[in-house]
Amino acid sequence: MKVTVKYFAVCHEMLDRSEEEMQLPEGATVQTILKRLEEEWPEIAEFYEVMQMSVNWEYATEDTELTEGDEVALIPPVTGGKDV
Amino acid sequence: MFKITAEVITGAEVREAVEAPDAGAVVLFFGTVRNNTDGRPTKYLEYEAYPPMAEKKMAEIAEEIADKWGIHRVAMIHRVGRLEIGEVSVAVAVASPHRKDGFEACQYAMNRLKQIVPIWKREVWADGEAEWVKPDAVFFEDLPERT
Numbered sequence: 238m239k240v241t242v243k244y245f246a247v248c249h250e251m252l253d254r255s256e257e258e259m260q261l262p263e264g265a266t267v268q269t270i271l272k273r274l275e276e277e278w279p280e281i282a283e284f285y286e287v288m289q290m291s292v293n294w295e296y297a298t299e300d301t302e303l304t305e306g307d308e309v310a311l312i313p314p315v316t317g318g319k320d321v
Numbered sequence: 322m323f324k325i326t327a328e329v330i331t332g333a334e335v336r337e338a339v340e341a342p343d344a345g346a347v348v349l350f351f352g353t354v355r356n357n358t359d360g361r362p363t364k365y366l367e368y369e370a371y372p373p374m375a376e377k378k379m380a381e382i383a384e385e386i387a388d389k390w391g392i393h394r395v396a397m398i399h400r401v402g403r404l405e406i407g408e409v410s411v412a413v414a415v416a417s418p419h420r421k422d423g424f425e426a427c428q429y430a431m432n433r434l435k436q437i438v439p440i441w442k443r444e445v446w447a448d449g450e451a452e453w454v455k456p457d458a459v460f461f462e463d464l465p466e467r468t
Contacts (some may be wrong), residue, residue, distance in 0.1 A: 246369055246441035247453045291439070294374035310371060312439050313453070 238263060240303055242270055243310040248288075252278060261303060267292065268299040270309060287314050322396040323379035325372040325440075330400050335414035338396035344416035348423040350431060352411040354404045362447035368401045368410060371439040375399065378438045385433065386426045392417045395430060399440055 243256045252274070261269055267290045275282050289312040290297050296312075303309065322338035332349055339347060354366050383395040394416035404410055413430045417423035434440075445451040 243371065245371055245439065246443070249369075250453070291371075291374060294371075294377050296437075310374070310439070312371070313441065 238305040335396040339394040339416035346420035
């Protein structure tokens with residue numbers, strides 16, 4: 238199956254692309270994508286702890302199963318500003 | 322109205338979106354670009370968003386406010402792109418029968434916006450360096466229930 242993966246902010250910068258299409262095996266989960274990215278860029282794993290993922294504009298977990306055409310995004314911590 | 326925009330925010334757009342004859346108060350909040358962070362001079366900010374998800378999450382915050390306060394008139398708009406010092410990055414408007422609920426709901430909207438709405442801020446310092454703003458403590462916290 239094919240899904241779209243989007244990268245924002247620090248992820249966009251470090252991976253040097255804002256989105257891509259990924260061909261995944263049937264039964265793939267969000268975790269499948271994270272592992273694939275880790276192979277390309279091992280340091281990304283450090284960010285996984287503070288990062289969230291979304292599937293079709295809804296927060297998801299690593300175990301969320303994917304289906305053809307899903308839009309997945311890596312969501313680094315959203316913007317702060319301590320006291321705006 | 323729940324919107325990500327590249328245009329200048331005036332406040333009129335959110336205020337007009339919440340106008341209602343039964344409102345006795347309209348609380349309007351602007352977030353503006355500060356000229357420093359912890360004393361370090363800022364040159365300008367860049368905001369990036371995931372627009373469809375951001376707008377969906379803003380609408381969810383409005384539903385939470387409807388559940389908690391019975392307020393149904395909330396509008397939020399956030400700007401993206403390069404913003405200069407003093408410009409408005411975000412505006413929230415809440416119309417309510419009485420001001421107390423309106424102030425509380427507006428504060429709640431901003432806190433939740435920072436927790437769940439996918440928008441990122443890149444700080445470009447006056448000395449030329451730049452960085453994505455680091456995680457804020459509030460990101461990891463659940464807000465206490467309204468007492």
